[in-house]
Amino acid sequence: MSSTTPLAADLLQRIARGDSTAYESLYREMAPRLCAYITRYVRDPAEAADLTQQLFLDLWIDRAKWKVTAPGLRAYLFRCARNRALNARRRHRVEDSWQDGVNADPDQAHSLPASPEPADVKVIRLEAEDALQRVLDALPERCRMAMHLRWKEGLSYAEVAEVMEITEKGVEKLLGRGMAALRAAIG
Amino acid sequence: MTSPDNLVIExxxxxxxxxxxxxxxxAxxxxxxxxxxxVxxxxxxxxxANALFDAHQGWQQLAPRLSHGRWSAARPILGAAAASLVFWFGWQGWSNREQQLAAAPGTSPSVALADGSRVRLAPGSSMVWRARPGRDRYVRLSGEAWFEVAHAETPFRVYARHAVIEDIGTRFAVDARDTQGDVAVTVEEGEVSLATVARDSTQAPHRLVAGQGASIDQTGRIASLTDFDARLAWVRGDFVWRDVAVSAVAADLERWFGVVVEVDDSLRSLRLTARYAHQAGAAEIIEGIALTFGxxxxxxxxxxxLTRSAR
Incomplete structure (x- = not known):
């Protein structure tokens, strides 16, 4: 299976011992990936970067308490990132509704529509690309997130299941649903 | 033929x-x-998804906050030199000392020197410099860099392998990546002189003006370059390949994106002519190249x- 650059086997022990060089190599490998993943949820790259930094700071402080073994490390980090991103978004919902005077609905946070793009961005996009993008955008967010983890990060079904806190069967269902929708656009 | 199952495509x-x-x-x-x-x-x-997150810069901001003694002393340095690795040789009177900057693969840091000049390093390159207006201004370069030299009476010298490039205020690129071959200089604005440091060279310094490019070999012999645009493309954020071997294209991608690109033997010597923006990202460019060659x-x-498709 295509699980990306192997993180050194003894990395976890070294980090647990407070070895900052080991932590740096984990950071360099994973921070950009986690930030990209978080951006999918929160949309604002600057906020995603802040969340990523905070996550790595908190993880370092709690390094003695990590409940993870080396093979599960990537999935563990993505799961932490996902939780942070969802929490941040729930916070936004609360803030928004506070301003709007509407009650926050935490479930809504899972199905926020893609934020509209400015018109000029749309115009310059190629047509074929546009069709695919439309289908992608129309997919349920969970489908897109599973695809991101699979295609961009090369995570296995089991790892995606771990990150998204669902079963492997659930992952398969999500991907199957997403692919069915995309098939029409692929031709 | 029957089309594959959705999950197989996935x-x-x-x-x-x-x-x-x-x-x-x-098939x-x-x-x-x-x-x-x-597809x-x-x-x-x-x-x-965003490739904008800069792990170097991020780490430099994060590291001091990990409350580990080792970083606390370095904080002011790291703050000043985002997106790169900078080592000052000593604290006291640092402006009198040489400074050093190395660009890891996948990064292309830009640095402002004390004399107001700017240097941008291509990935995988490094330099040592000292910039004291009125005294001396020089850069020792390994690899490739872009210079925007602030005008001053003190000459600004770039030492790159056997070559020395001298000017007093101009914009130019130096490519000394080839550790065996020539050093190439491309001038966008102003004028520079190009010479070799070899003591036994009898060649007079060669003058290069805006719009010219030249290479210099170890003996000081000059040859003019024609691929001006392609050589400056990286400064503008582009890859421009004109009839370049796929193996060399792969090496460029590795440097610029900090990735590994392996190319099947049957493809290595094929030649590519293409232009891509760096911003397109590794995935898009590699997919594009693959499509070009099937x-x-x-x-x-x-x-x-990258492998040859089975026919």
């Missing part, structure tokens, strides 16, 4: 299809080139492999 896109499954999907893609293009696009769409791309994290 595994293909994720890079964990079995060899049999891969063959089925690739299906070959049936219809536009289908193959759309490549699809992958790119998913891959496009090659197959597989990916394992930051390792990409």
């Amino acid at each position: 595994r293909y896109l994720a890079g964990d299809a079995s060899p049999d499954e891969r063959r089925v999907v690739e 299906w893609l070959r049936e219809d080139p536009s289908r193959a293009a759309r 490549a696009q699809l992958r790119t769409q998913v891959d496009r 090659a197959r791309v597989s990916r394992d994290g930051t390792r990409w492999t």
Whole structure:
């Protein structure tokens, strides 16, 4: 299976011992990936970067308490990132509704529509690309997130299941649903 | 032919299809080139998620906050030199000392020198410099860099392997990556002189003006360069390849994106003419190149492999 650059086997022990060089190599490998993943949820790259930094700071402080073994490390980090991103978004919902005077609905946070793009961005996009993008955008967010983890990060079904806190069967269902929708656009 | 199952296509896109499954999907893609293009696009769409996060800069901001003594002393340095690795040789009177900057693969840091000049390092390059207006201004370069030299009476010298480039205020690029061959200089604005440091050279310094490029060999012999645009493309954020071997293209991608690009022997010597923006990102560019040659791309994290499609 295509699980990306192997993180050194003894990395976890070294980090647990407070070895900052080991932590740096984990950071360099994973921070950009986690930030990209978080951006999918929160949309604002600057906020995603802040969340990523905070996550790595908190993880370092709690390094003695990590409940993870080396093979599960990537999935563990993505799961932490996902939780942070969802929490941040729930916070936004609360803030928004506070301003709007509407009650926050935490479930809504899972199905926020893609934020509209400015018109000029749309115009310059190629047509074929546009069709695919439309289908992608129309997919349920969970489908897109599973695809991101699979295609961009090369995570296995089991790892995606771990990150998204669902079963492997659930992952398969999500991907199957997403692919069915995309098939029409692929031709 | 019957089209492959959705989940087989999904595994293909994720890079964990079995060899049999891969063959089925690739045959299906070959049936219809536009289908193959759309699948490549699809992958790119998913891959496009921001590549903007700068791990070097991020780490430099984070490290001091990890409350580990080792970093606290370095904080002011790290703050001043985002996106790169800078070492000052000593604290006291640092402006009198040489400074050093190295660009890791995948990074291209820009640094402002004390005399107001700016230098941008290409990935994988490094330099040592001292810039004291009124005294001396020099850079010792390994690799490739872009210079915007602030005008001053003190000459600004760039030492790159056997070459020395001298000017008093101009914009130019130096390429000394080839550790055996020539050093290339491309001048966008102003005028520079190009010479060799070899003591026994009888060649007089060569003058290069805006719009000219030249290379200099170890004996000081000058040859003019014609690929002016391609040589300055990286400064503008582009790759410009004109009839370049795929193996060399792969090396460029490795430097610029900090990835590994392996190219099948049967593809290495094929030649590519193309222009891409750096911003397009590794995935889009590699997929594009693969489409050009009808090659197959597989990916394992930051390792990409281009192989000839089975016919």
